[in-house]
Amino acid sequence: MKRLSTEIAIIGAGPAGLCAAIEASKLGAKVTLIDENALPGGQLFKQIHKFFGSKEHLAGVRGYEIGTRLLEELEKSDAEVMLSGTAYGLFRDMTIGVVQKTNHYAIQAKKIILAAGGKENYMDFPGSTLPGVMGAGAAQTMINVNRVLPGRHVVMLGSGNVGLIVSYQLMQAGACVEALVEAAPAIGGYGVHAGKIRRAGVPILTSHTIKEVYGDGKVEGVIIAEVDEKFRVIEGTERAIAADTVCLAVGLNPMTELAHMAGCGFTFLPALGGHVPLHDDNMETTVPGIYVAGDITGVEEASSAMEEGKLAGIAAAASLGYLDQEKAKELKDEVQVRLSALRTGAFGEKRQTAKTEQMARMAAFLQEKGGRRP
Amino acid sequence: MEDDLRVMNHPILGDLPEKKMVTIYYQGQPILAREGEPIAAALLAAGIKAFRKTVHRHEPRGVFCAIGRCTDCMMIVNGKPNVRTCVTFVEDGMQLEPQDGYGRRKVDGGDAK
Numbered sequence: 001m002k003r004l005s006t007e008i009a010i011i012g013a014g015p016a017g018l019c020a021a022i023e024a025s026k027l028g029a030k031v032t033l034i035d036e037n038a039l040p041g042g043q044l045f046k047q048i049h050k051f052f053g054s055k056e057h058l059a060g061v062r063g064y065e066i067g068t069r070l071l072e073e074l075e076k077s078d079a080e081v082m083l084s085g086t087a088y089g090l091f092r093d094m095t096i097g098v099v100q101k102t103n104h105y106a107i108q109a110k111k112i113i114l115a116a117g118g119k120e121n122y123m124d125f126p127g128s129t130l131p132g133v134m135g136a137g138a139a140q141t142m143i144n145v146n147r148v149l150p151g152r153h154v155v156m157l158g159s160g161n162v163g164l165i166v167s168y169q170l171m172q173a174g175a176c177v178e179a180l181v182e183a184a185p186a187i188g189g190y191g192v193h194a195g196k197i198r199r200a201g202v203p204i205l206t207s208h209t210i211k212e213v214y215g216d217g218k219v220e221g222v223i224i225a226e227v228d229e230k231f232r233v234i235e236g237t238e239r240a241i242a243a244d245t246v247c248l249a250v251g252l253n254p255m256t257e258l259a260h261m262a263g264c265g266f267t268f269l270p271a272l273g274g275h276v277p278l279h280d281d282n283m284e285t286t287v288p289g290i291y292v293a294g295d296i297t298g299v300e301e302a303s304s305a306m307e308e309g310k311l312a313g314i315a316a317a318a319s320l321g322y323l324d325q326e327k328a329k330e331l332k333d334e335v336q337v338r339l340s341a342l343r344t345g346a347f348g349e350k351r352q353t354a355k356t357e358q359m360a361r362m363a364a365f366l367q368e369k370g371g372r373r374p
Numbered sequence: 375m376e377d378d379l380r381v382m383n384h385p386i387l388g389d390l391p392e393k394k395m396v397t398i399y400y401q402g403q404p405i406l407a408r409e410g411e412p413i414a415a416a417l418l419a420a421g422i423k424a425f426r427k428t429v430h431r432h433e434p435r436g437v438f439c440a441i442g443r444c445t446d447c448m449m450i451v452n453g454k455p456n457v458r459t460c461v462t463f464v465e466d467g468m469q470l471e472p473q474d475g476y477g478r479r480k481v482d483g484g485d486a487k
């Protein structure tokens with residue numbers, strides 16, 4: 001085992017971790033960025049759609065282009081990057097255990113930023129484990145990063161933005177989306193995205209669900225059915241759709257294992273994907289020196305993950321004395337303004353409300369316990 | 375082998391860049407793979423969908439998350455079990471066996487189960 005030491009260790013090189021690393025190292029801190037993938041970027045390089053928001057949010061730029069820009073900035077920075085390295089554990093003395101191929105490292109850090117991202121939810125129904133049933137994000141990874149179609153005839157479940165965007169991207173890659181099935185009476189995502197796939201002729205079946213997926217050892221077809229207002233299947237409305245792939249776009253949940261291991265306090269907020277580590281407006285958790293950023297703090301989108309990453313990077317560098325409180329506040333306020341702008345509109349507001357509630361619970365936690373606990 | 379599962383042309387990403395091809399072996403059968411791609415991508419491109427069988431009911435499983443988080447794509451790779459094929463890259467001559475249950479490390483001359 002090799003021992004290394006650094007000032008700020010960041011776990012996860014997705015948009016959140018990349019921005020944290022760039023920001024903190026720009027301010028002068030010694031940064032080590034760890035990712036278990038062979039390539040940095042997290043989920044960014046599979047996002048080939050144009051981003052929303054304002055110019056500061058890089059609206060109109062496609063996700064993978066943003067990824068390329070971030071990697072260029074990272075390259076220019078002094079941050080040390082450790083790829084193909086899985087952080088398997090956090091220890092009480094701020095040491096991270098990392099396995100890289102056959103090498104084993106213990107990395108001691110003054111501050112740790114957890115930016116491990118999120119993972120896709122699963123949904124249970126007969127046949128849901130058959131090969132060919134996968135997360136919508138998995139299909140997105142296959143077509144846009146690996147350039148392989150997981151199948152040719154797809155049924156998508158879920159009409160949130162991920163379901164809508166990935167349906168369109170599957171068509172761009174040459175697959176046929178046979179239907180988009182949504183249990184709610186109305187689509188969940190933006191009208192712009194829904195319009196694109198509707199115009200392409202994809203039937204969007206609201207108040208419908210997947211009753212069953214069938215096939216011998218792999219997906220061969222899907223039985224869909226209408227549901228009533230209580231989401232119960234209406235008998236007699238079943239029909240079969242021939243398909244070789246079923247994509248589940250039923251939400252994501254934060255990857256919180258490392259935060260649990262570190263002893264961080266948690267709270268449950270369904271609007272953010274479930275259990276999230278409590279944190280303050282510096283992104284610092286209930287454990288002193290451990291910060292969080294991106295999907296691990298509650299599932300949002302790449303734009304907000306980048307801003308949270310910057311915030312954590314600035315706060316961690318400031319706590320090490322790399323900038324004075326006044327300058328730090330100025331930089332953090334700028335980020336907060338952009339973050340609030342991202343959390344507007346029908347979808348953003350729900351997240352904003354949940355984030356505000358999160359802050360209140362963090363404050364209550366600190367008051368009750370009399371501060372942070374290592 | 376269904377070659378056309380590869381996305382050759384793409385309206386945004388452009389044509390699939392030329393890559394050196396390597397050969398991997400799935401249950402002894404040769405499959406052409408693009409250098410540097412994950413094993414799971416090469417298998418899906420070849421139309422192979424079932425990667426492992428579950429411990430108790432021996433039900434087939436295939437790629438679910440494609441980012442190394444669910445373990446449904448584990449296989450025995452060069453004799454080593456529990457390899458997540460969606461985040462492990464192909465190498466020329468790689469031997470792949472679907473994994474039934476927990477899988478055991480293949481010792482010289484022994485069976486990988």
Ligand SMILES: Cc1cc2nc3c(=O)[nH]c(=O)nc-3n(C[C@H](O)[C@H](O)[C@H](O)COP(=O)(O)OP(=O)(O)OC[C@H]3O[C@@H](n4cnc5c(N)ncnc54)[C@H](O)[C@@H]3O)c2cc1C
Nearest residue numbers: 012014015016036042043087116117137294295301302305
């Ligand atoms: C498959 C998928 C597809 C998505 N598609 C979209 C989309 O099209 N549009 C959209 O707006 N949002 C999408 N999202 C939602 C997501 O909110 C953001 O796009 C964004 O990528 C989140 O950034 P992040 O940095 O928090 O996490 P990620 O981008 O997920 O990055 C986390 C990184 O941490 C690394 N990591 C995790 N654990 C460890 C560990 N223990 N050791 C070392 N490294 C570790 C991972 O390898 C990964 O690179 C998607 C999410 C997923 C999971």
Ligand code: FES
Nearest residue numbers: 440442444445460
């Ligand atoms: S498909 Fe989930 S770990 Fe590989």
